[in-house]
Amino acid sequence: MATGGAASDLIASAERKAALARARAAHETASAERHELLAGQARTEALKNMHLRIAGVHRATAACHLTAARLQDDYVDRLTGWAHQRGTPKPLFMSGVAAACGTGSASVTLVGASLEQLALAASDEPSRAAQELEFLLGEGPSRDATSEARPVTAAGAALRERWPGYGSALADLGIDAVAAVPLSLSGRCVGALAVFDPVQGVADADTFGEVAEALTRSMLLSPDGDPGLYGAIDAYAQVHQAAGMLSEHLGCPVGDALELIKARAFAESDSAHSVAERIIRGELRLG
Template sequence: MRSHSDAHQEIAREWQEFSAERERAARAAAVAAKYEAQATQRPESMQPFRQRMAELHRRIEGRHLACARLHRIYALRLQRWYIGDRATLRPVFMAAVAQHLGMDSAAVTLFGQTGEELLVSASDVTARAAHDLELLIGEGPARDVLGGREFVTADGADLAARWPQYGPALTELGVQSVVAVPLLSSRLLGALCVFTSRAGLRTEITPAAEKVADALANTVLLASYGTADDGAPQGSLFDDADYLVAVHQAVGMVAVQCSCDLDAAQALLRARAFADGIEVSEIARRVLEDGYQLC
Protein backbone atom coordinates (compact mmCIF):
# COMPACT_ATOMS: atom_id res chain seq x y z
CA MET A 1 0.00 0.00 0.00
CA ARG A 2 1.32 3.42 -0.88
CA SER A 3 2.26 5.91 1.84
CA HIS A 4 0.35 9.11 2.51
CA SER A 5 3.25 11.00 0.95
CA ASP A 6 3.03 8.92 -2.22
CA ALA A 7 -0.72 9.43 -2.27
CA HIS A 8 -0.44 13.20 -2.07
CA GLN A 9 2.23 13.24 -4.77
CA GLU A 10 0.16 11.08 -7.10
CA ILE A 11 -2.97 13.18 -6.67
CA ALA A 12 -1.00 16.40 -7.06
CA ARG A 13 0.57 15.07 -10.25
CA GLU A 14 -2.83 14.30 -11.76
CA TRP A 15 -4.15 17.79 -10.97
CA GLN A 16 -0.97 19.27 -12.46
CA GLU A 17 -1.54 17.22 -15.61
CA PHE A 18 -5.17 18.42 -15.69
CA SER A 19 -4.08 22.07 -15.49
CA ALA A 20 -1.32 21.58 -18.06
CA GLU A 21 -3.72 19.96 -20.54
CA ARG A 22 -6.24 22.76 -20.07
CA GLU A 23 -3.49 25.30 -20.82
CA ARG A 24 -2.38 23.40 -23.92
CA ALA A 25 -5.98 23.26 -25.12
CA ALA A 26 -6.35 27.02 -24.60
CA ARG A 27 -3.18 27.70 -26.61
CA ALA A 28 -4.37 25.50 -29.45
CA ALA A 29 -7.78 27.21 -29.39
CA ALA A 30 -6.13 30.63 -29.62
CA VAL A 31 -4.11 29.58 -32.67
CA ALA A 32 -7.19 28.06 -34.29
CA ALA A 33 -9.18 31.24 -33.66
CA LYS A 34 -6.44 33.31 -35.30
CA TYR A 35 -6.52 31.22 -38.47
CA GLU A 36 -10.33 31.17 -38.46
CA ALA A 37 -10.38 34.97 -38.30
CA GLN A 38 -7.99 35.14 -41.26
CA ALA A 39 -9.77 32.43 -43.28
CA THR A 40 -11.35 34.78 -45.84
CA GLN A 41 -8.58 37.34 -45.98
CA ARG A 42 -6.48 37.86 -49.08
CA PRO A 43 -4.57 36.44 -50.78
CA GLU A 44 -7.00 33.72 -51.75
CA SER A 45 -4.13 31.29 -52.33
CA MET A 46 -3.54 31.25 -48.55
CA GLN A 47 -7.13 30.49 -47.61
CA PRO A 48 -6.90 26.66 -47.91
CA PHE A 49 -3.75 26.72 -45.76
CA ARG A 50 -5.46 28.80 -43.09
CA GLN A 51 -8.45 26.48 -43.11
CA ARG A 52 -6.23 23.42 -42.66
CA MET A 53 -4.33 25.09 -39.82
CA ALA A 54 -7.56 26.07 -38.09
CA GLU A 55 -8.87 22.50 -38.35
CA LEU A 56 -5.56 21.06 -37.14
CA HIS A 57 -5.45 23.21 -34.04
CA ARG A 58 -9.11 22.54 -33.26
CA ARG A 59 -8.25 18.82 -33.28
CA ILE A 60 -5.29 19.50 -31.00
CA GLU A 61 -7.55 21.50 -28.70
CA GLY A 62 -10.02 18.60 -28.52
CA ARG A 63 -7.18 16.16 -27.85
CA HIS A 64 -5.92 18.16 -24.87
CA LEU A 65 -9.43 18.74 -23.51
CA ALA A 66 -10.04 14.98 -23.62
CA CYS A 67 -6.78 14.41 -21.72
CA ALA A 68 -7.74 17.05 -19.17
CA ARG A 69 -11.07 15.33 -18.52
CA LEU A 70 -9.34 11.95 -18.07
CA HIS A 71 -6.82 13.36 -15.59
CA ARG A 72 -9.60 15.14 -13.68
CA ILE A 73 -11.71 11.98 -13.40
CA TYR A 74 -8.66 9.99 -12.32
CA ALA A 75 -7.64 12.59 -9.72
CA LEU A 76 -11.15 12.65 -8.23
CA ARG A 77 -11.28 8.85 -8.09
CA LEU A 78 -7.89 8.75 -6.35
CA GLN A 79 -8.97 11.39 -3.83
CA ARG A 80 -12.13 9.48 -2.94
CA TRP A 81 -10.14 6.28 -2.52
CA TYR A 82 -7.36 7.76 -0.40
CA ILE A 83 -9.75 9.43 2.03
CA GLY A 84 -12.30 6.60 1.95
CA ASP A 85 -12.31 2.85 2.22
CA ARG A 86 -8.94 1.50 1.18
CA ALA A 87 -10.28 -2.03 1.35
CA THR A 88 -11.36 -1.53 -2.26
CA LEU A 89 -8.87 -1.74 -5.10
CA ARG A 90 -6.92 1.44 -5.86
CA PRO A 91 -8.34 3.24 -8.90
CA VAL A 92 -6.35 2.93 -12.11
CA PHE A 93 -6.16 5.33 -15.03
CA MET A 94 -8.04 3.05 -17.42
CA ALA A 95 -11.03 3.11 -15.04
CA ALA A 96 -11.20 6.86 -15.70
CA VAL A 97 -11.24 6.10 -19.43
CA ALA A 98 -14.17 3.71 -18.97
CA GLN A 99 -16.06 6.23 -16.83
CA HIS A 100 -15.46 9.04 -19.32
CA LEU A 101 -16.97 6.92 -22.10
CA GLY A 102 -19.88 5.71 -19.98
CA MET A 103 -18.69 2.09 -20.21
CA ASP A 104 -18.00 -0.46 -17.48
CA SER A 105 -14.47 -1.52 -18.41
CA ALA A 106 -11.62 -0.48 -20.69
CA ALA A 107 -8.27 -1.84 -21.83
CA VAL A 108 -5.41 -0.56 -23.95
CA THR A 109 -3.21 -3.04 -25.78
CA LEU A 110 0.00 -1.82 -27.42
CA PHE A 111 1.57 -3.68 -30.35
CA GLY A 112 5.09 -3.78 -31.70
CA GLN A 113 5.84 -3.08 -35.34
CA THR A 114 5.50 -6.76 -36.22
CA GLY A 115 2.18 -7.13 -34.37
CA GLU A 116 3.45 -8.64 -31.14
CA GLU A 117 1.79 -7.48 -27.91
CA LEU A 118 4.00 -5.21 -25.81
CA LEU A 119 1.74 -3.98 -23.05
CA VAL A 120 -1.77 -4.18 -21.68
CA SER A 121 -3.35 -1.72 -19.25
CA ALA A 122 -6.80 -2.68 -17.98
CA SER A 123 -9.39 -0.95 -15.81
CA ASP A 124 -10.52 -4.00 -13.87
CA VAL A 125 -10.68 -7.78 -13.77
CA THR A 126 -13.28 -7.91 -16.56
CA ALA A 127 -11.15 -5.88 -18.98
CA ARG A 128 -8.07 -7.93 -18.12
CA ALA A 129 -9.97 -11.20 -18.54
CA ALA A 130 -11.27 -9.99 -21.92
CA HIS A 131 -7.68 -9.26 -22.98
CA ASP A 132 -6.46 -12.63 -21.73
CA LEU A 133 -9.19 -14.34 -23.75
CA GLU A 134 -7.91 -12.63 -26.91
CA LEU A 135 -4.37 -13.72 -26.12
CA LEU A 136 -5.58 -17.25 -25.46
CA ILE A 137 -7.98 -17.69 -28.39
CA GLY A 138 -6.33 -15.44 -30.95
CA GLU A 139 -9.48 -13.56 -31.99
CA GLY A 140 -11.30 -10.50 -30.67
CA PRO A 141 -11.67 -6.73 -31.03
CA ALA A 142 -8.02 -5.73 -30.55
CA ARG A 143 -6.99 -8.36 -33.11
CA ASP A 144 -9.51 -6.92 -35.56
CA VAL A 145 -8.03 -3.45 -35.07
CA LEU A 146 -4.54 -4.86 -35.62
CA GLY A 147 -5.86 -6.45 -38.80
CA GLY A 148 -6.80 -3.05 -40.20
CA ARG A 149 -10.31 -2.33 -38.95
CA GLU A 150 -10.79 1.39 -38.20
CA PHE A 151 -13.33 0.64 -35.50
CA VAL A 152 -15.13 -2.39 -34.18
CA THR A 153 -18.56 -2.52 -32.54
CA ALA A 154 -20.52 -5.60 -31.53
CA ASP A 155 -23.24 -6.42 -29.04
CA GLY A 156 -25.73 -9.09 -28.12
CA ALA A 157 -25.90 -11.96 -30.60
CA ASP A 158 -23.35 -10.18 -32.82
CA LEU A 159 -20.61 -11.11 -30.36
CA ALA A 160 -20.86 -14.82 -31.10
CA ALA A 161 -21.50 -14.24 -34.81
CA ARG A 162 -18.38 -12.10 -35.12
CA TRP A 163 -16.09 -14.16 -32.87
CA PRO A 164 -17.27 -17.80 -32.65
CA GLN A 165 -14.98 -18.64 -29.71
CA TYR A 166 -14.21 -15.26 -28.16
CA GLY A 167 -17.80 -13.94 -28.29
CA PRO A 168 -19.45 -16.62 -26.10
CA ALA A 169 -16.52 -16.50 -23.67
CA LEU A 170 -16.87 -12.72 -23.44
CA THR A 171 -20.59 -13.11 -22.73
CA GLU A 172 -19.73 -15.43 -19.84
CA LEU A 173 -17.80 -12.52 -18.31
CA GLY A 174 -21.03 -10.51 -18.29
CA VAL A 175 -20.11 -8.38 -21.30
CA GLN A 176 -22.93 -7.58 -23.72
CA SER A 177 -21.33 -4.83 -25.84
CA VAL A 178 -17.80 -3.98 -27.00
CA VAL A 179 -16.21 -1.14 -28.95
CA ALA A 180 -12.61 -1.08 -30.18
CA VAL A 181 -10.76 1.73 -31.95
CA PRO A 182 -7.12 2.06 -33.07
CA LEU A 183 -4.45 4.05 -31.26
CA LEU A 184 -2.89 5.99 -34.13
CA SER A 185 0.13 8.26 -34.15
CA SER A 186 2.82 7.99 -36.83
CA ARG A 187 1.75 4.32 -37.04
CA LEU A 188 -0.76 1.96 -35.47
CA LEU A 189 0.31 1.72 -31.82
CA GLY A 190 -2.44 -0.49 -30.49
CA ALA A 191 -6.12 -0.66 -29.65
CA LEU A 192 -8.50 0.80 -27.10
CA CYS A 193 -11.27 -1.67 -26.22
CA VAL A 194 -14.22 -0.75 -24.01
CA PHE A 195 -16.85 -3.11 -22.62
CA THR A 196 -20.24 -2.89 -20.93
CA SER A 197 -22.82 -5.24 -19.49
CA ARG A 198 -25.56 -3.25 -21.23
CA ALA A 199 -26.98 -4.52 -24.48
CA GLY A 200 -27.26 -1.96 -27.27
CA LEU A 201 -24.57 0.59 -28.06
CA ARG A 202 -25.15 4.33 -28.00
CA THR A 203 -24.53 5.85 -31.44
CA GLU A 204 -22.10 8.43 -30.06
CA ILE A 205 -19.79 5.91 -28.37
CA THR A 206 -17.57 5.26 -31.40
CA PRO A 207 -16.63 8.92 -32.15
CA ALA A 208 -16.17 9.51 -28.42
CA ALA A 209 -13.90 6.46 -28.17
CA GLU A 210 -11.93 7.63 -31.22
CA LYS A 211 -11.30 11.00 -29.54
CA VAL A 212 -10.11 9.30 -26.36
CA ALA A 213 -7.88 6.93 -28.37
CA ASP A 214 -6.37 9.93 -30.15
CA ALA A 215 -5.67 11.58 -26.80
CA LEU A 216 -4.12 8.41 -25.38
CA ALA A 217 -1.92 7.78 -28.44
CA ASN A 218 -0.69 11.33 -28.96
CA THR A 219 -0.55 12.74 -25.43
CA VAL A 220 -0.95 10.30 -22.52
CA LEU A 221 1.39 7.65 -23.94
CA LEU A 222 4.03 10.31 -24.53
CA ALA A 223 3.76 11.76 -21.02
CA SER A 224 6.26 9.49 -19.31
CA TYR A 225 7.81 11.04 -16.19
CA GLY A 226 10.85 8.83 -15.80
CA THR A 227 11.53 5.13 -15.52
CA ALA A 228 11.14 2.55 -12.78
CA ASP A 229 13.99 0.41 -11.45
CA ASP A 230 13.30 -2.19 -14.16
CA GLY A 231 13.53 0.44 -16.90
CA ALA A 232 9.78 0.60 -17.61
CA PRO A 233 8.37 4.08 -18.29
CA GLN A 234 6.29 5.69 -15.56
CA GLY A 235 3.18 7.77 -16.06
CA SER A 236 -0.58 7.67 -15.52
CA LEU A 237 -1.18 4.93 -18.08
CA PHE A 238 2.04 3.01 -17.42
CA ASP A 239 1.68 2.75 -13.63
CA ASP A 240 -0.67 -0.23 -13.76
CA ALA A 241 0.39 -1.77 -17.06
CA ASP A 242 1.46 -5.35 -17.60
CA TYR A 243 4.38 -5.54 -20.01
CA LEU A 244 3.81 -9.26 -20.78
CA VAL A 245 7.52 -9.87 -20.29
CA ALA A 246 7.04 -13.44 -19.07
CA VAL A 247 4.95 -14.37 -22.11
CA HIS A 248 7.55 -13.00 -24.53
CA GLN A 249 10.36 -14.79 -22.69
CA ALA A 250 8.41 -18.05 -22.73
CA VAL A 251 7.73 -17.71 -26.47
CA GLY A 252 11.47 -17.39 -27.06
CA MET A 253 12.22 -20.41 -24.89
CA VAL A 254 9.57 -22.56 -26.61
CA ALA A 255 10.93 -21.51 -30.00
CA VAL A 256 14.35 -22.86 -28.97
CA GLN A 257 12.93 -26.03 -27.37
CA CYS A 258 10.75 -26.88 -30.35
CA SER A 259 13.04 -25.54 -33.10
CA CYS A 260 10.25 -23.35 -34.50
CA ASP A 261 9.74 -19.67 -35.25
CA LEU A 262 8.24 -17.24 -32.74
CA ASP A 263 4.76 -17.26 -34.29
CA ALA A 264 4.59 -21.04 -34.02
CA ALA A 265 5.89 -20.91 -30.45
CA GLN A 266 3.20 -18.41 -29.49
CA ALA A 267 0.57 -20.64 -31.10
CA LEU A 268 1.86 -23.58 -29.06
CA LEU A 269 1.54 -21.56 -25.84
CA ARG A 270 -2.01 -20.52 -26.72
CA ALA A 271 -3.00 -24.05 -27.67
CA ARG A 272 -1.68 -25.53 -24.42
CA ALA A 273 -3.37 -22.83 -22.35
CA PHE A 274 -6.65 -23.40 -24.19
CA ALA A 275 -6.43 -27.18 -23.76
CA ASP A 276 -5.68 -26.85 -20.02
CA GLY A 277 -8.26 -24.10 -19.47
CA ILE A 278 -5.78 -21.67 -17.93
CA GLU A 279 -4.30 -18.29 -18.83
CA VAL A 280 -1.41 -17.96 -21.27
CA SER A 281 0.53 -16.13 -18.55
CA GLU A 282 0.31 -19.24 -16.31
CA ILE A 283 1.67 -21.49 -19.05
CA ALA A 284 4.47 -18.95 -19.58
CA ARG A 285 5.29 -19.06 -15.87
CA ARG A 286 5.47 -22.86 -15.94
CA VAL A 287 7.79 -22.77 -18.94
CA LEU A 288 10.10 -20.24 -17.32
CA GLU A 289 10.05 -21.39 -13.70
CA ASP A 290 9.13 -25.07 -13.75
CA GLY A 291 10.88 -26.23 -16.91
CA TYR A 292 7.55 -27.12 -18.53
CA GLN A 293 8.02 -28.60 -22.02
CA LEU A 294 5.52 -28.06 -24.87
CA CYS A 295 7.21 -30.44 -27.30
Protein backbone atom coordinates in the same frame (compact mmCIF):
# COMPACT_ATOMS: atom_id res chain seq x y z
CA MET B 1 8.48 3.67 -18.35
CA ALA B 2 7.26 4.93 -15.01
CA THR B 3 6.20 2.49 -12.37
CA GLY B 4 3.52 2.82 -9.74
CA GLY B 5 4.30 4.97 -6.77
CA ALA B 6 2.88 6.65 -3.73
CA ALA B 7 -0.45 8.41 -4.16
CA SER B 8 1.16 11.83 -3.75
CA ASP B 9 3.68 11.17 -6.57
CA LEU B 10 0.97 9.89 -8.88
CA ILE B 11 -1.27 12.86 -8.05
CA ALA B 12 1.56 15.30 -8.76
CA SER B 13 2.33 13.58 -12.05
CA ALA B 14 -1.33 13.52 -13.16
CA GLU B 15 -1.80 17.18 -12.15
CA ARG B 16 1.27 18.13 -14.18
CA LYS B 17 -0.07 16.28 -17.20
CA ALA B 18 -3.50 17.91 -16.80
CA ALA B 19 -1.90 21.38 -16.67
CA LEU B 20 0.21 20.61 -19.75
CA ALA B 21 -2.83 19.36 -21.66
CA ARG B 22 -4.77 22.53 -20.73
CA ALA B 23 -1.87 24.73 -21.86
CA ARG B 24 -1.74 22.86 -25.16
CA ALA B 25 -5.51 23.20 -25.58
CA ALA B 26 -5.24 26.95 -24.91
CA HIS B 27 -2.49 27.28 -27.49
CA GLU B 28 -4.49 25.33 -30.09
CA THR B 29 -7.56 27.48 -29.36
CA ALA B 30 -5.52 30.67 -29.76
CA SER B 31 -4.17 29.39 -33.08
CA ALA B 32 -7.70 28.51 -34.21
CA GLU B 33 -8.94 31.99 -33.27
CA ARG B 34 -6.08 33.64 -35.16
CA HIS B 35 -6.93 31.69 -38.31
CA GLU B 36 -10.66 32.36 -37.90
CA LEU B 37 -9.88 36.07 -37.69
CA LEU B 38 -7.71 35.85 -40.81
CA ALA B 39 -10.47 33.90 -42.57
CA GLY B 40 -12.85 36.75 -41.77
CA GLN B 41 -10.45 39.29 -43.27
CA ALA B 42 -9.59 37.16 -46.30
CA ARG B 43 -10.08 38.84 -49.66
CA THR B 44 -10.58 35.64 -51.64
CA GLU B 45 -12.29 32.29 -51.14
CA ALA B 46 -9.00 30.39 -51.45
CA LEU B 47 -7.46 32.35 -48.58
CA LYS B 48 -10.59 32.08 -46.47
CA ASN B 49 -10.84 28.32 -47.00
CA MET B 50 -7.20 27.75 -46.16
CA HIS B 51 -7.53 29.63 -42.87
CA LEU B 52 -10.82 27.90 -41.98
CA ARG B 53 -9.33 24.48 -42.70
CA ILE B 54 -6.32 25.16 -40.47
CA ALA B 55 -8.61 26.61 -37.77
CA GLY B 56 -10.74 23.44 -37.88
CA VAL B 57 -7.73 21.21 -37.24
CA HIS B 58 -6.61 23.44 -34.33
CA ARG B 59 -10.14 23.32 -32.82
CA ALA B 60 -10.26 19.52 -33.03
CA THR B 61 -6.79 19.23 -31.48
CA ALA B 62 -7.82 21.62 -28.68
CA ALA B 63 -10.85 19.44 -27.89
CA CYS B 64 -8.62 16.39 -27.77
CA HIS B 65 -6.20 18.04 -25.31
CA LEU B 66 -9.15 19.01 -23.09
CA THR B 67 -10.33 15.39 -23.06
CA ALA B 68 -6.79 14.38 -22.08
CA ALA B 69 -6.86 16.95 -19.24
CA ARG B 70 -10.19 15.56 -17.99
CA LEU B 71 -8.79 12.00 -17.96
CA GLN B 72 -5.94 13.24 -15.75
CA ASP B 73 -8.38 15.18 -13.50
CA ASP B 74 -10.45 12.03 -13.10
CA TYR B 75 -7.36 10.06 -12.08
CA VAL B 76 -6.41 12.77 -9.56
CA ASP B 77 -9.92 12.50 -8.06
CA ARG B 78 -9.67 8.73 -7.81
CA LEU B 79 -6.20 8.91 -6.23
CA THR B 80 -7.30 11.58 -3.76
CA GLY B 81 -10.24 9.41 -2.67
CA TRP B 82 -7.91 6.43 -2.35
CA ALA B 83 -5.40 8.38 -0.25
CA HIS B 84 -8.18 8.91 2.31
CA GLN B 85 -9.33 5.31 2.24
CA ARG B 86 -6.32 3.12 2.82
CA GLY B 87 -6.84 -0.59 2.38
CA THR B 88 -8.83 -0.25 -0.83
CA PRO B 89 -7.18 -1.26 -4.10
CA LYS B 90 -5.10 1.37 -5.87
CA PRO B 91 -7.24 3.12 -8.47
CA LEU B 92 -6.45 2.51 -12.11
CA PHE B 93 -6.03 5.20 -14.75
CA MET B 94 -7.91 2.85 -17.06
CA SER B 95 -11.02 3.11 -14.83
CA GLY B 96 -11.33 6.77 -15.81
CA VAL B 97 -10.74 5.90 -19.45
CA ALA B 98 -13.57 3.36 -19.24
CA ALA B 99 -15.86 5.86 -17.48
CA ALA B 100 -15.20 8.46 -20.20
CA CYS B 101 -16.44 5.84 -22.68
CA GLY B 102 -19.63 5.19 -20.72
CA THR B 103 -18.64 1.79 -19.32
CA GLY B 104 -16.73 0.11 -16.52
CA SER B 105 -14.80 -2.15 -18.87
CA ALA B 106 -12.12 -0.87 -21.23
CA SER B 107 -8.69 -2.06 -22.27
CA VAL B 108 -5.61 -0.73 -24.02
CA THR B 109 -3.50 -3.03 -26.16
CA LEU B 110 -0.11 -1.91 -27.48
CA VAL B 111 1.16 -3.68 -30.57
CA GLY B 112 4.43 -3.98 -32.47
CA ALA B 113 5.14 -3.56 -36.17
CA SER B 114 3.70 -7.00 -37.00
CA LEU B 115 0.66 -6.30 -34.79
CA GLU B 116 1.77 -8.72 -32.08
CA GLN B 117 0.38 -7.73 -28.67
CA LEU B 118 3.27 -6.37 -26.62
CA ALA B 119 1.57 -4.86 -23.58
CA LEU B 120 -1.88 -4.55 -22.12
CA ALA B 121 -3.86 -2.63 -19.52
CA ALA B 122 -7.45 -3.17 -18.42
CA SER B 123 -9.90 -1.30 -16.19
CA ASP B 124 -11.52 -4.33 -14.56
CA GLU B 125 -11.75 -8.13 -14.51
CA PRO B 126 -14.13 -8.62 -17.50
CA SER B 127 -12.03 -6.38 -19.77
CA ARG B 128 -8.85 -8.10 -18.59
CA ALA B 129 -10.40 -11.51 -19.35
CA ALA B 130 -11.55 -10.30 -22.78
CA GLN B 131 -8.06 -9.03 -23.51
CA GLU B 132 -6.57 -12.35 -22.43
CA LEU B 133 -8.86 -14.07 -24.96
CA GLU B 134 -7.47 -11.93 -27.79
CA PHE B 135 -3.95 -12.70 -26.61
CA LEU B 136 -4.63 -16.46 -26.54
CA LEU B 137 -6.63 -16.69 -29.76
CA GLY B 138 -4.95 -14.04 -31.89
CA GLU B 139 -8.33 -12.74 -33.06
CA GLY B 140 -10.67 -10.04 -31.84
CA PRO B 141 -11.63 -6.38 -32.06
CA SER B 142 -8.32 -4.83 -30.92
CA ARG B 143 -6.40 -6.86 -33.46
CA ASP B 144 -8.82 -5.87 -36.24
CA ALA B 145 -8.83 -2.19 -35.22
CA THR B 146 -5.01 -2.08 -35.50
CA SER B 147 -4.72 -4.15 -38.68
CA GLU B 148 -7.55 -2.34 -40.47
CA ALA B 149 -6.62 1.02 -38.88
CA ARG B 150 -10.29 1.87 -38.31
CA PRO B 151 -12.95 1.52 -35.60
CA VAL B 152 -14.55 -1.91 -35.17
CA THR B 153 -17.88 -2.61 -33.46
CA ALA B 154 -19.84 -5.81 -33.01
CA ALA B 155 -22.67 -6.99 -30.75
CA GLY B 156 -24.84 -10.05 -30.15
CA ALA B 157 -24.71 -12.77 -32.81
CA ALA B 158 -22.29 -10.71 -34.92
CA LEU B 159 -19.56 -11.32 -32.33
CA ARG B 160 -19.53 -15.04 -33.07
CA GLU B 161 -19.88 -14.58 -36.80
CA ARG B 162 -16.93 -12.26 -36.97
CA TRP B 163 -14.64 -14.09 -34.52
CA PRO B 164 -15.79 -17.71 -34.05
CA GLY B 165 -13.51 -18.54 -31.12
CA TYR B 166 -13.28 -15.13 -29.49
CA GLY B 167 -16.99 -14.33 -29.98
CA SER B 168 -18.19 -17.48 -28.22
CA ALA B 169 -15.74 -17.11 -25.36
CA LEU B 170 -16.69 -13.44 -24.95
CA ALA B 171 -20.35 -14.41 -24.62
CA ASP B 172 -19.32 -16.87 -21.88
CA LEU B 173 -17.85 -13.89 -20.01
CA GLY B 174 -21.26 -12.22 -20.23
CA ILE B 175 -20.08 -9.50 -22.62
CA ASP B 176 -22.56 -8.67 -25.38
CA ALA B 177 -21.06 -5.71 -27.22
CA VAL B 178 -17.59 -4.45 -28.04
CA ALA B 179 -16.10 -1.43 -29.80
CA ALA B 180 -12.42 -0.94 -30.57
CA VAL B 181 -10.66 2.11 -31.99
CA PRO B 182 -7.04 2.39 -33.15
CA LEU B 183 -4.60 4.34 -30.98
CA SER B 184 -2.94 6.31 -33.74
CA LEU B 185 -1.37 9.68 -34.43
CA SER B 186 0.03 11.12 -37.67
CA GLY B 187 -0.81 7.87 -39.41
CA ARG B 188 1.16 5.74 -36.97
CA CYS B 189 -0.86 3.13 -35.07
CA VAL B 190 0.53 1.83 -31.77
CA GLY B 191 -2.43 -0.17 -30.52
CA ALA B 192 -6.14 -0.13 -29.79
CA LEU B 193 -8.62 0.97 -27.15
CA ALA B 194 -11.41 -1.57 -26.64
CA VAL B 195 -14.66 -0.75 -24.85
CA PHE B 196 -16.96 -3.51 -23.57
CA ASP B 197 -20.73 -3.24 -23.07
CA PRO B 198 -20.90 0.56 -23.25
CA VAL B 199 -24.17 1.97 -21.89
CA GLN B 200 -26.30 3.12 -24.81
CA GLY B 201 -26.65 6.87 -25.12
CA VAL B 202 -23.87 7.73 -22.65
CA ALA B 203 -21.08 7.79 -25.21
CA ASP B 204 -20.82 7.13 -28.92
CA ALA B 205 -18.21 6.10 -31.48
CA ASP B 206 -17.00 9.72 -31.76
CA THR B 207 -16.39 9.80 -28.01
CA PHE B 208 -14.37 6.55 -28.13
CA GLY B 209 -12.30 8.03 -30.95
CA GLU B 210 -11.66 11.23 -29.02
CA VAL B 211 -10.68 9.34 -25.85
CA ALA B 212 -8.35 7.15 -27.93
CA GLU B 213 -6.72 10.20 -29.51
CA ALA B 214 -6.41 11.91 -26.11
CA LEU B 215 -4.72 8.81 -24.68
CA THR B 216 -2.34 8.64 -27.63
CA ARG B 217 -1.48 12.35 -27.57
CA SER B 218 -1.10 12.74 -23.82
CA MET B 219 0.16 9.38 -22.56
CA LEU B 220 1.45 7.04 -25.28
CA LEU B 221 3.13 9.32 -27.84
CA SER B 222 3.95 12.44 -25.85
CA PRO B 223 7.45 13.53 -24.82
CA ASP B 224 6.08 14.06 -21.31
CA GLY B 225 3.59 11.19 -21.32
CA ASP B 226 3.65 7.81 -19.63
CA PRO B 227 3.16 4.85 -21.99
CA GLY B 228 3.15 2.60 -18.92
CA LEU B 229 -0.19 4.19 -17.92
CA TYR B 230 1.01 4.92 -14.37
CA GLY B 231 2.57 1.52 -13.85
CA ALA B 232 -0.56 -0.38 -14.92
CA ILE B 233 0.65 -1.77 -18.21
CA ASP B 234 1.30 -5.50 -18.25
CA ALA B 235 4.10 -6.66 -20.55
CA TYR B 236 3.40 -10.38 -19.91
CA ALA B 237 6.86 -10.72 -18.40
CA GLN B 238 6.37 -14.15 -16.86
CA VAL B 239 4.73 -15.53 -19.98
CA HIS B 240 7.78 -14.54 -22.03
CA GLN B 241 10.15 -15.95 -19.41
CA ALA B 242 8.24 -19.24 -19.56
CA ALA B 243 8.35 -19.16 -23.38
CA GLY B 244 12.14 -18.76 -23.19
CA MET B 245 12.39 -21.74 -20.82
CA LEU B 246 10.10 -23.87 -22.93
CA SER B 247 12.02 -23.08 -26.11
CA GLU B 248 15.19 -24.28 -24.38
CA HIS B 249 13.49 -27.46 -23.12
CA LEU B 250 12.05 -28.29 -26.55
CA GLY B 251 14.81 -26.85 -28.73
CA CYS B 252 12.21 -24.86 -30.65
CA PRO B 253 11.96 -21.16 -31.57
CA VAL B 254 10.65 -18.98 -28.77
CA GLY B 255 7.66 -17.93 -30.89
CA ASP B 256 6.52 -21.56 -31.15
CA ALA B 257 6.95 -21.96 -27.40
CA LEU B 258 4.73 -18.93 -26.82
CA GLU B 259 2.03 -20.43 -29.03
CA LEU B 260 2.18 -23.69 -27.05
CA ILE B 261 1.63 -21.75 -23.82
CA LYS B 262 -1.32 -19.89 -25.31
CA ALA B 263 -2.88 -23.10 -26.64
CA ARG B 264 -2.49 -24.81 -23.28
CA ALA B 265 -4.04 -21.87 -21.43
CA PHE B 266 -7.04 -21.75 -23.77
CA ALA B 267 -7.55 -25.52 -23.66
CA GLU B 268 -7.53 -25.49 -19.85
CA SER B 269 -9.62 -22.28 -19.58
CA ASP B 270 -6.67 -20.93 -17.66
CA SER B 271 -4.71 -17.70 -18.04
CA ALA B 272 -1.37 -17.55 -19.82
CA HIS B 273 0.08 -16.17 -16.57
CA SER B 274 -1.01 -19.18 -14.62
CA VAL B 275 0.40 -21.64 -17.18
CA ALA B 276 3.65 -19.63 -17.25
CA GLU B 277 3.98 -19.72 -13.48
CA ARG B 278 3.68 -23.48 -13.48
CA ILE B 279 6.38 -23.76 -16.16
CA ILE B 280 8.69 -21.42 -14.23
CA ARG B 281 8.17 -23.41 -11.01
CA GLY B 282 9.05 -26.58 -12.92
CA GLU B 283 5.60 -28.06 -12.35
CA LEU B 284 4.63 -28.19 -16.01
CA ARG B 285 6.54 -29.36 -19.06
CA LEU B 286 4.87 -28.96 -22.42
CA GLY B 287 5.65 -30.53 -25.77
